Amino acid sequence: MMLLWRRSLAARFLMLVLLALALSQAITFLISWDERGQALHAAAKGEFVSRTSSLALLLDTTPPSLRPDILNVSGTAYTRFWTSDDGPSNPLAWQQEAFTQLAKPLPGIAGKYAAYMNGQASSAVDAADPSVPPRMLDLSGNGRPFSRPAKFLYMDAAPNGMGLSVRLNDSTWLNAAYAKAMPNAFWTTQSAISLALTALILSAIAIFGAQAIARPLRRLANAAELFGRGEAVPRLPESGPDDIRQTAEAFNRMQERLQRFVEDRTRMLAAISHDLRTPLTSLRLRAEFVQDHELQEKMLKTIEEIQTMTEAALAFAREDAAVEATRTVDLSALVGSLCDDLAELGQNVTVSDGPKVLYRCRPDSLRRAIRNLVENAVRYGEQAKVSLVSSADSLDIVVEDAGPGIPQGDMEQVFAPFFRLEQSRNRETGGVGLGLSIARAIARHHGGDIVLENRNEGLRALIRLPLIDMAKQLAPASMPETKPPTGLRSRNRPAIGTPALPRHN
Incomplete structure (x- = not known):
């Protein structure tokens, strides 16, 4: 992984995009997770209060002999209903009774569905701490959900636990208990699939973008390497975004200036070589008329040395021009x-x-x-x-x-x-x-x-x-x-x- 980070621009760009995706998902989760839990709890509370209120109205209009059956069929996987002579005057004792009711299996249910229904509330009760007293709230009066006496209890001992007691017309109390462990796992199958699809789409876009950036850079690097080795390099295409286009233009200008400099120097040295041949030939001719043979030999050797050094210097300069294919x-x-x-x-x-x-x-x-x-x-x-x-x-x-x-x-x-x-x-x-x-x-x-x-x-x-x-x-x-x-x-x-x-x- 570190080797790819050091050597590949596309891999580095892709890793940064995926890191940005992971950070954004984590920040979104931290911001929205608490709001999600509060929304789920408020929805569960509203449904629980509405269901209990409807059941209280039903019990007021039915004979007392039918109440047990009505209460049994009204129970759910995480809700239980029962009646008592007194209200929740002792909240801790009422909570203990609620845990007992929640632990009872629902009657008349068999098979796999029964195991599911009977296990939801009891599993929440198993995780409860009975020593934590509930908080009781009065829901009766003007501007409140109930016109009759009603007490709402937050059972903090159980996961999302809550209770409600409503007095019926015959002075008995309808009691309702709710306990359901809300799903709080962030890494679900749905979230994993969503994150994988998002990462796949962003990766494709990132690879396309990185290649669009890396391709001109590789072309520039290859051209610079060839030019540095003395090869003839065609002009780079001056297209694309401003940064890439300006880089290609700068390279092309640099190449043209260097080639022009070498060509100008080569032409100048060729002119010097041409101009030096005439005076050297003139000196050689004049040396032939010198009567002193020893002096003549020294002069000819000096002229030959000058000519040899001149030709060697010109050969050295021509090598810098590097015109060979x-x-x-x-x-x-x-x-x-x-x-x-x-x-x-x-x-x-x-x-x-x-x-x-x-x-x-x-x-x-x-x-x-x-x-x-x-x-x-x-x-x-x-x-x-x-x-x-x-x-x-x-x-x-x-x-x-x-x-x-x-x-x-x-x-x-x-x-x-x-x-x-x-x-x-x-x-x-x-x-x-x-x-x-x-x-x-x-x-x-x-x-x-x-x-x-x-x-x-x-x-x-x-x-x-x-x-x-x-x-x-x-x-x-x-x-x-x-x-x-x-x-x-x-x-x-x-x-x-x-x-x-x-x-x-």
């Missing part, structure tokens, strides 16, 4: 073919075979990032061991070498453009210092990052890529595939896959 590839095959290419060039590269892994990426860019890490490992660590490791939420491309590692204080600095641990500025020993910068830019465009870790002997570099759904990334088990022997092996077979890309280190 995203598609699903076999990442194991991509890594393996890259290692084949480098092994054919004579580099000490080994790769650990693994299962086929499908991943949605920009393969040329990712291949470039992996190549930069592998070539750095070979240059500074003499060898590169490459493997593909998957976890619950990420897919790691691991490159390990046997070099001296990187000082802990420079772990972040090495990603800065043009930063080199090797200070000679010799391209043969250290490149121009953009390899890790480009690799990290590519990894981050895929929603991941690059992590560097020093080992006991060498450095471990990981391209950590996010896995949104592992089930969508792994190849189906039914797809035929040929697995090579497990373990490390040198890549000496013919190269497959995309051609090798220029390297920037």
Whole structure:
């Protein structure tokens, strides 16, 4: 339940609606329950007084010999009638007599109905406390229900107990006792069905409303995830309530502004590249006329270094633009073919075979990032061991070498453009210092990052890529595939896959 509350907006909205329903039902019950009890008691009292008054009129007009039969047939499951010579002068004694009468079974009734009729009043008497005296009220006089002497008694000792004594024309008293346990259970079958139907209807409405809210949010989250991974995202539909529509409009505006910013920067850098070629060509031509060969060689090397750094900087900026289309590839095959290419060039590269892994990426860019890490490992660590490791939420491309590692204080600095641990500025020993910068830019465009870790002997570099759904990334088990022997092996077979890309280190 708590997991649904944390992870599902629809479940949270539904739980809140059901909680509101339960609270409203409880408040309604607390407000109306006392009024209901009072209304039932008033109705029972009115019926009891009316029935006793009618019976008194009947007894006044019938011979005394018929009174016992009339009293017997007038009794109900929770009412008894009898006559006495005196009225209720002693209320406690009268109440005791009333309990005795209520406990007597009704005559002339047999079968299941008799058990029901005879058990109603007696069950109320069993729950009574005889020591509690009744409260007596005079009902005779002007403006009162009876013109003859009449006494009404509230028998608080029994559930909803009440009594009435009315003097007849022959000076005897008609006594009536009533005791009925009112149903006070709130959770009845009818109330359960009513609450269940109400909850079902409200749940359907809540689910519909929550889905209407959650669907645009999921669409926005998916679009933001794809956009963060550098993919082309179509405009979100700008429809629905104001809040949702304004959120979609804001996302679309943000996407357009970022794309426009990248395009403007790319155009600016392309213009700079075009403008720089002319003066560099002019300098190279002028250097050809220099008579001093040593000076001429130094000038040409400087011009070449400037041109190389300019092209590397432009390549780094173009990588930020991320114009390559995203598609699903076999990442194991991509890594393996890259290692084949480098092994054919004579580099000490080994790769650990693994299962086929499908991943949605920009393969040329990712291949470039992996190549930069592998070539750095070979240059500074003499060898590169490459493997593909998957976890619950990420897919790691691991490159390990046997070099001296990187000082802990420079772990972040090495990603800065043009930063080199090797200070000679010799391209043969250290490149121009953009390899890790480009690799990290590519990894981050895929929603991941690059992590560097020093080992006991060498450095471990990981391209950590996010896995949104592992089930969508792994190849189906039914797809035929040929697995090579497990373990490390040198890549000496013919190269497959995309051609090798220029390297920037």
